[in-house]
Amino acid sequence: MPSRQTIAVIAVIVIIVAGIAAYLAVTSHKPTPTATTPQTPTATKTPQAKLELTGNLKEDLLRVAKVLTSNGIHTVKFTVWGAGDPNSVMRTLGIVEAAHRLNKILEENGVDLKIVVEQRFERGGGNELFKEFLAAYEQKANPDIMANSYIHLAALASQGLLLDLTPYAEKYTGLLNDFYPALLDAVKWHGKIYAIPQDTEARPLYWRKDVAQCIYRKTGINILKDLAERVKEGKVTWSTVYHYAELAKKTGCAEWGMIHRKGTAHPDLIQFIYAFGGRLYDPKTGKLVLDVPAVYKWLSVEYAFARAGLTPKNMMSWDWAKQIHPTVVDGKTLVFIGGTWHWTEWQTKPYYTDPKTGKKRPLTPEEVAKYFYYTLFPAGEEGGKPVTLSQPFVWYVAANAGKDNPKYQQLSDAYHALAFLLLVKASDPDINAIHSIISSHLPVRRAAAKLLRDKAWIEKLAKLQLDLAPEVKKAIAPIVKATVNPINIEFLANVSSYLEYTHLTPKHPYYGKLASIFADAVDKVLRGEMTPAKAVKYIIAQVKADPDLAKSVEIVGKIPENWKFPTS
Amino acid sequence: MGAERLRSFLTSRRGHLAFFLAPALTLITIFYLVPLILSIYISLTPLKYWQLNRYLTDLSHPLENYYRLFYLVTHHPDIGKVVITTIVFTGLTLVVNVVGGLLLALATYLMEERFSLFYRTLWLLPRMTPIAVYSLLWYYFFHGSRFGILNSILLSLGVIHKPVWWGVDEKLLPWGAWMILVYVNGLVGVSFGMIIFYSALRSIPREQVMAARVDGATTTQLIRYVLIPSIKWHIVFVTVWELLSLLTTYAHIFLLVEWGLIDKWWGTTWALFVFNTAFTAQALDQGLAAAAATVLVAIGLVLGLITLKIMGFKELMIEPRGEL
Numbered sequence: 001m002p003s004r005q006t007i008a009v010i011a012v013i014v015i016i017v018a019g020i021a022a023y024l025a026v027t028s029h030k031p032t033p034t035a036t037t038p039q040t041p042t043a044t045k046t047p048q049a050k051l052e053l054t055g056n057l058k059e060d061l062l063r064v065a066k067v068l069t070s071n072g073i074h075t076v077k078f079t080v081w082g083a084g085d086p087n088s089v090m091r092t093l094g095i096v097e098a099a100h101r102l103n104k105i106l107e108e109n110g111v112d113l114k115i116v117v118e119q120r121f122e123r124g125g126g127n128e129l130f131k132e133f134l135a136a137y138e139q140k141a142n143p144d145i146m147a148n149s150y151i152h153l154a155a156l157a158s159q160g161l162l163l164d165l166t167p168y169a170e171k172y173t174g175l176l177n178d179f180y181p182a183l184l185d186a187v188k189w190h191g192k193i194y195a196i197p198q199d200t201e202a203r204p205l206y207w208r209k210d211v212a213q214c215i216y217r218k219t220g221i222n223i224l225k226d227l228a229e230r231v232k233e234g235k236v237t238w239s240t241v242y243h244y245a246e247l248a249k250k251t252g253c254a255e256w257g258m259i260h261r262k263g264t265a266h267p268d269l270i271q272f273i274y275a276f277g278g279r280l281y282d283p284k285t286g287k288l289v290l291d292v293p294a295v296y297k298w299l300s301v302e303y304a305f306a307r308a309g310l311t312p313k314n315m316m317s318w319d320w321a322k323q324i325h326p327t328v329v330d331g332k333t334l335v336f337i338g339g340t341w342h343w344t345e346w347q348t349k350p351y352y353t354d355p356k357t358g359k360k361r362p363l364t365p366e367e368v369a370k371y372f373y374y375t376l377f378p379a380g381e382e383g384g385k386p387v388t389l390s391q392p393f394v395w396y397v398a399a400n401a402g403k404d405n406p407k408y409q410q411l412s413d414a415y416h417a418l419a420f421l422l423l424v425k426a427s428d429p430d431i432n433a434i435h436s437i438i439s440s441h442l443p444v445r446r447a448a449a450k451l452l453r454d455k456a457w458i459e460k461l462a463k464l465q466l467d468l469a470p471e472v473k474k475a476i477a478p479i480v481k482a483t484v485n486p487i488n489i490e491f492l493a494n495v496s497s498y499l500e501y502t503h504l505t506p507k508h509p510y511y512g513k514l515a516s517i518f519a520d521a522v523d524k525v526l527r528g529e530m531t532p533a534k535a536v537k538y539i540i541a542q543v544k545a546d547p548d549l550a551k552s553v554e555i556v557g558k559i560p561e562n563w564k565f566p567t568s
Numbered sequence: 569m570g571a572e573r574l575r576s577f578l579t580s581r582r583g584h585l586a587f588f589l590a591p592a593l594t595l596i597t598i599f600y601l602v603p604l605i606l607s608i609y610i611s612l613t614p615l616k617y618w619q620l621n622r623y624l625t626d627l628s629h630p631l632e633n634y635y636r637l638f639y640l641v642t643h644h645p646d647i648g649k650v651v652i653t654t655i656v657f658t659g660l661t662l663v664v665n666v667v668g669g670l671l672l673a674l675a676t677y678l679m680e681e682r683f684s685l686f687y688r689t690l691w692l693l694p695r696m697t698p699i700a701v702y703s704l705l706w707y708y709f710f711h712g713s714r715f716g717i718l719n720s721i722l723l724s725l726g727v728i729h730k731p732v733w734w735g736v737d738e739k740l741l742p743w744g745a746w747m748i749l750v751y752v753n754g755l756v757g758v759s760f761g762m763i764i765f766y767s768a769l770r771s772i773p774r775e776q777v778m779a780a781r782v783d784g785a786t787t788t789q790l791i792r793y794v795l796i797p798s799i800k801w802h803i804v805f806v807t808v809w810e811l812l813s814l815l816t817t818y819a820h821i822f823l824l825v826e827w828g829l830i831d832k833w834w835g836t837t838w839a840l841f842v843f844n845t846a847f848t849a850q851a852l853d854q855g856l857a858a859a860a861a862t863v864l865v866a867i868g869l870v871l872g873l874i875t876l877k878i879m880g881f882k883e884l885m886i887e888p889r890g891e892l
Contacts, residue, residue, distance in 0.1 A: 127849040134618045134852070138619070155617060159619050159622065263828055314736060317712060317733060317736050317828035318713070319715070322715050323713055323715075516850055520833075523832070527736070527738050538645055542644060545640050545645070547635075547636055548636070
């Protein structure tokens with residue numbers, strides 16, 4: 001009898017659920033947090049002022065060590081997790097090296113304390129590691145330190161899983177001031193510092209030199225003449241890029257004018273919002289911003305490029321390995337909105353079809369330098385400024401850092417301070433510069449950027465004649481051999497200057513949702529399913545459909561009337 | 569006294585029933601009922617970012633997730649596509665799986681055993697292949713560039729003159745995306761029906777088939793009047809089973825959408841929407857996902873019961889009337 005069965009099943013479920021609810025209601029003595037908005041940092045753990053640091057690393061280390069050794073602790077264990085491409089091993093080894101250096105100081109001062117670091121490095125992006133961290137925290141199986149993208153900062157801090165480093169970091173102003181200012185913003189949330197920058201990248205606009213030369217031969221127009229300077233001064237805007245792209249296509253010098261990423265909108269394409277003078281976050285209200293005029297202008301650029309056949313209509317569905325990269329490295333486009341990491345990716349992956357053999361192979365560093373010119377991401381329109389966008393990786397310290405050590409409840413302050421000192425040491429300019437060179441990331445501090453121009457030091461690195469922990473030396477030896485190349489280091493040194501122009505995407509827990517809506521809209525305008533105006537309305541409708549998102553997003557401005565792209 | 573009672577219970581008809589049903593009931597409780605109850609319970613809490621200690625005991629706004637879900641369904645510009653896709657995908661794939669499974673079973677039943685075994689194994693391959701590998705295979709088959717296998721075949725035959733983006737092309741949507749979904753999932757699902765129907769057909773007494781043949785029945789008549797009526801209950805079972813499986817399937821679809829082979833909204837089913845809401849790093853909203861999953865369970869329950877009613881499940885459960 002189906003109807004009776006249904007009633008029985010529903011009744012059983014309702015009774016059980018009600019039972020559990022009643023049980024929980026009766027037994028839960030402690031007040032439950034009702035934070036439904038993630039903006040409240042109330043749950044984050046603030047270190048008590050018992051162990052104040054001075055800003056002198058050696059002095060601080062010895063003070064912390066004294067507290068620990070007087071309590072009978074002679075070994076402190078920390079775990080560090082990190083993720084990234086195979087060459088980014090210093091994200092975890094940097095902490096191992098820092099422990100090695102701190103242990104040396106302790107030894108030299110006759111202190112019987114040893115810091116042991118257990119590291120785990122995963123290949124791939126940080127999203128999986130972030131999810132694993134969340135789940136592990138519940139079981140107290142999380143690492144003490146984690147290298148991951150700064151985009152998770154708001155989510156982690158809002159859930160109280162991160163140690164507030166502000167009281168410690170404030171003492172180390174020398175170190176803080178050496179970081180690029182935008183990167184320091186990346187580690188702050190609600191005015192507090194929750195992480196230390198580890199590495200970053202920038203997003204140059206790549207221009208094919210051979211396509212530009214072809215245009216010059218056929219039309220006499222020299223696109224590349226002082227291009228980097230003209231972009232920097234804001235004289236080249238996206239309308240200029242459009243005209244150049246048109247030339248490339250009309251002259252038959254390239255099949256496409258502009259190629260960009262597939263799939264998600266952030267962060268390569270988000271640069272358009274900043275290039276059009278828009279913003280994504282309001283620090284005063286703590287809300288995300290949907291800057292209607294800037295988003296409309298961005299979508300208008302995509303729409304115009306796709307309608308003129310300068311960008312593929314199906315760009316968002318292209319295959320990275322089979323279409324996007326081959327199109328770029330084989331010179332079938334004038335410009336490519338890429339990232340600094342592509343410079344070396346083209347040297348390691350076989351995207352290029354050798355015209356002599358007809359076989360696929362990676363480009364050599366010399367070929368990459370021969371084919372590619374790079375500039376900042378141009379201003380959206382006249383009067384605007386060029387931009388770039390970075391997504392730094394940072395080192396987080398868990399709110400329960402040191403939990404695996406004895407007398408944790410009693411000595412948590414000392415363990416927390418020690419974890420912070422590890423990060424300070426791991427930020428040593430040479431550690432940061434080594435990571436930059438071998439992984440093609442940009443240094444996060446100016447002192448490390450300086451080292452990239454220090455030929456003597458680079459020579460020492462190439463021969464591995466640096467004073468490093470044996471474990472670290474052994475692990476990076478093959479990567480150093482394959483990556484330390486003057487062409488690549490020069491590229492890194494040049495694009496490091498872009499960090500003065502860099503922007504970051506907001507560290508808001510709902511930013512990911514908003515970016516995902518942008519991606520949908522870009523796809524729709526490229527395919528011609530929607531006009532830019534309709535797509536903006538679509539974005540607004542999607543934002544409003546999610547009550548949480550609607551509460552967190554401020555919609556500002558209107559679609560500019562009579563504004564057209566290209567503007568000139 | 570207690571032991572006496574237990575013995576009399578175990579020797580009674582109810583005792584026998586309890587004894588034999590206990591293993592199955594235990595499994596159902598552990599693997600179905602408990603997760604279901606947990607899911608319903610989680611839907612009443614604001615659980616997110618997997619922070620169980622923080623949110624799991626918070627029942628201060630038990631209907632909040634259902635309100636959010638209702639709001640989403642009534643305001644989101646693309647959620648309607650998800651609902652329609654779920655209905656079309658489930659309906660079409662169900663037909664492919666049941667009818668296809670039946671045709672394959674009949675074909676393999678009627679052919680010689682040595683060919684039959686090879687043929688059946690062949691159809692099991694999609695089910696045996698790891699999901700990622702299998703999906704990748706179809707990703708390259710249907711890919712919209714000239715590297716896509718289907719495109720390169722059609723281009724070389726001169727059927728099309730430029731590559732077609734089967735799953736995302738505006739002119740082909742939504743059917744382009746749906747066809748890929750149905751095709752890929754249908755190939756996986758069809759083997760289930762085939763195995764059940766084939767073994768059911770094999771259990772029909774040979775005499776019945778031979779008698780029909782002797783009486784001059786053609787193959788079509790044999791299928792229509794002897795074979796299909798004999799496996800009616802298997803058809804009911806496979807239909808209901810596949811219906812419920814299809815409502816909750818998402819693995820292949822997830823990969824095809826993630827890789828950009830099919831349109832994000834015309835390719836997302838409700839089950840995938842639940843998965844994305846709970847597990848993608850951008851969302852991690854387990855409370856809302858649990859609410860959406862609970863709605864799916866309720867719909868599955870109702871649809872299952874309706875299907876059983878339409879297909880005459882009651883008749884199956886009637887005590888046999890004995891030998892005629």
